[in-house]
Amino acid sequence: MAVLNKEYNKFDKEIKLNDSRKESLKKSRKELRKKIKKWFKENKPNEIKPKFGSQGSFEMNTTVNPIVVKDDEGNSLKKYDLDDGVYFIYKNEEDTKQSINTWHDWIFKATENHTGKDSIRKTTCVRVVFANGHHIDLPIYYKEDGVIELAHKSKGWLESDPKEFYEWFNDKKKTRSRLEAIVRCLKAWKNFRETNNTNLNLPSGFELTILATNNYVEADNLDEAFRETVKAIDAELNRYNGFKCYRPTTPSNEDVFENYSETRKSNFLNTLRSLKNDCIKASEESNFKIASEILRNNQFGIRFPLGEDKDEKFKSNSLKKSLGAAMVKPKPYGY
Numbered sequence: 001m002a003v004l005n006k007e008y009n010k011f012d013k014e015i016k017l018n019d020s021r022k023e024s025l026k027k028s029r030k031e032l033r034k035k036i037k038k039w040f041k042e043n044k045p046n047e048i049k050p051k052f053g054s055q056g057s058f059e060m061n062t063t064v065n066p067i068v069v070k071d072d073e074g075n076s077l078k079k080y081d082l083d084d085g086v087y088f089i090y091k092n093e094e095d096t097k098q099s100i101n102t103w104h105d106w107i108f109k110a111t112e113n114h115t116g117k118d119s120i121r122k123t124t125c126v127r128v129v130f131a132n133g134h135h136i137d138l139p140i141y142y143k144e145d146g147v148i149e150l151a152h153k154s155k156g157w158l159e160s161d162p163k164e165f166y167e168w169f170n171d172k173k174k175t176r177s178r179l180e181a182i183v184r185c186l187k188a189w190k191n192f193r194e195t196n197n198t199n200l201n202l203p204s205g206f207e208l209t210i211l212a213t214n215n216y217v218e219a220d221n222l223d224e225a226f227r228e229t230v231k232a233i234d235a236e237l238n239r240y241n242g243f244k245c246y247r248p249t250t251p252s253n254e255d256v257f258e259n260y261s262e263t264r265k266s267n268f269l270n271t272l273r274s275l276k277n278d279c280i281k282a283s284e285e286s287n288f289k290i291a292s293e294i295l296r297n298n299q300f301g302i303r304f305p306l307g308e309d310k311d312e313k314f315k316s317n318s319l320k321k322s323l324g325a326a327m328v329k330p331k332p333y334g335y
Helices: 005-015 019-043 100-111 162-172 179-196 205-214 222-238 262-284 288-300 312-327
Strands: 050-055 081-089 125-129 135-144 147-152 156-159
Touching: 005 179, 005 222, 005 288, 019 050, 019 081, 019 100, 019 135, 050 162, 100 125, 100 135, 100 147, 162 205, 179 205, 179 222, 179 288, 205 222, 222 262, 262 288
Parallel strands: 081 135
Antiparallel strands: 050 081, 125 135, 135 147, 147 156
């Protein structure tokens, strides 16, 4: 059995957001915050001033480098995403809780043409798209008497505290040593599969994070931990009435899979089963190169490294010989 721990760790290093990219995204976020503050100061000086709070995968260290794609003009796009909550905090009776559409309109106007592109109105946020393909989503919140509500354009005001989620995840990973890496690998898997098949609509990174955390399996190496966690997720979702994914934070007991169509549900389960089966198949292959090719060709793409063209038995014997030689005590001088 070929253990691809080295290959998985190299893959994780390849897809993990590096420090320079983090700083670039932080700079984009900082400039956008400045523009929003400036717009409110100039256009709504008597209204509540916006505050900001970073959230999502950036705060959990699970953001991944996306596969580079080309636009219609042949330009390379890197579709990173960043979530930055915009908060309006009630302080006194002079503050006004505007309608959801008003808050959205104000943030849209505050960010308009920030990057030379129009901002995009979404149901839960305003999206600002940058030239290189990355975007920043700006969900809007109102906080009064300690209660935080999301301005959802179709569902109204929803009690929601995104800080709770990343604190929940960061607490869980203290006792789950490979959780971060497993989530990144799942996101990279989603990225590859959806890039290859644009009809696929796999669960969001948020949903995959919940599934991985709730079904995490500890193991001695990343290869086994990832495989066993995927198997656990598959088993959980395929048990009787088991296709559910509950939000672990506010709003409590919300099934984030509730609105999945039968087609989307079926596509996800089939794609997940394919991943599980290939993980098992790779683990049963003795040759490192062949085992890595199974995952590289079908599940992760060329960013997943090729293993050596050697069998596990050969590698194990070589390692034993090396260790044996190292343990032989040298004879005394002049023996």
